Amino acid sequence: MRILVVADIHANRAALDAISEPHDVCLCLGDTVEYGPNPAACVDWVQQHADHSVRGNHDHGVVQNVDLFGVGGFRYLTMVTRPPTLAALTPSHRRYLASRPTTQMLTLGGKRFLLVHATPRDPLDEYTPSDRKAWEPRLVGVKADFVLVGHTHQQFTFEIGTTTLLNPGSVGLPRDGDPRARYAIIEDGVVQLKQVEYAIPETTAGVEAMEIDPRAKAMLADVYRHGKYMNGNGNGNGQYGPEPS
Ligand SMILES: [Fe+2]
Numbered sequence: 593m594r595i596l597v598v599a600d601i602h603a604n605r606a607a608l609d610a611i612s613e614p615h616d617v618c619l620c621l622g623d624t625v626e627y628g629p630n631p632a633a634c635v636d637w638v639q640q641h642a643d644h645s646v647r648g649n650h651d652h653g654v655v656q657n658v659d660l661f662g663v664g665g666f667r668y669l670t671m672v673t674r675p676p677t678l679a680a681l682t683p684s685h686r687r688y689l690a691s692r693p694t695t696q697m698l699t700l701g702g703k704r705f706l707l708v709h710a711t712p713r714d715p716l717d718e719y720t721p722s723d724r725k726a727w728e729p730r731l732v733g734v735k736a737d738f739v740l741v742g743h744t745h746q747q748f749t750f751e752i753g754t755t756t757l758l759n760p761g762s763v764g765l766p767r768d769g770d771p772r773a774r775y776a777i778i779e780d781g782v783v784q785l786k787q788v789e790y791a792i793p794e795t796t797a798g799v800e801a802m803e804i805d806p807r808a809k810a811m812l813a814d815v816y817r818h819g820k821y822m823n824g825n826g827n828g829n830g831q832y833g834p835e836p837s
Pocket of ligand 1: 600602623648650743744745
């Protein structure tokens with residue numbers, strides 16, 4: 593069995609379109625919308641292609657219209673891109689996002705999978721570093737062969753006990769210094785971390801056409817081109833501390 597795992601698409605259809613992998617099952621770990629120019633097309637894709645999907649904090653924020661306050665960094669970009677995201681989504685899109693569970697357990701090929709956007713104890717928001725020490729306490733009591741997470745936009749995999757933890761990275765808004773779209777394949781229980789180049793100018797042109805603050809357009813283009821935020825109030829490595837992604 594060959595499983596395609598995607599997360600944090602963030603309304604970037606060009607990045608999504610670059611993924612061309614034969615697979616038997618597609619799993620999506622949330623944050624399909626916000627930041628990027630193609631929220632409707634990306635929700636359509638997930639609805640049509642993902643066999644199972646869970647809700648991300650951005651999906652939740654959009655469908656619940658959660659209040660946002662942000663003066664800089666990715667919080668600011670979330671606040672700025674929410675109105676065009678809401679305008680682009682139909683009631684059907686919003687119903688689909690609202691119907692996503694926050695966690696999902698399933699069995700594939702005899703293996704138990706737990707799907708969650710952030711962490712099992714805080715499915716939407718908890719930001720956890722990509723290291724074993726941070727994750728060990730968060731998997732206590734979790735009975736699964738694979739725990740699949742997103743949220744941090746950091747691609748990694750390692751084992752804790754008999755559980756394989758996997759974050760496929762972000763399809764549409766990588767933030768670790770490599771602008772390529774990220775995803776993962778699990779084939780017969782073996783994880784492959786994947787990267788693929790995509791038509792970044794297509795995405796930046798889409799952002800340019802959005803009715804948002806020019807400052808936000810420049811920030812987003814920066815992140816798309818470099819895989820991190822290079823200028824402004826960041827520290828140059830694309831990190832803003834324990835900020836939801
Ligand atoms: Fe995200």
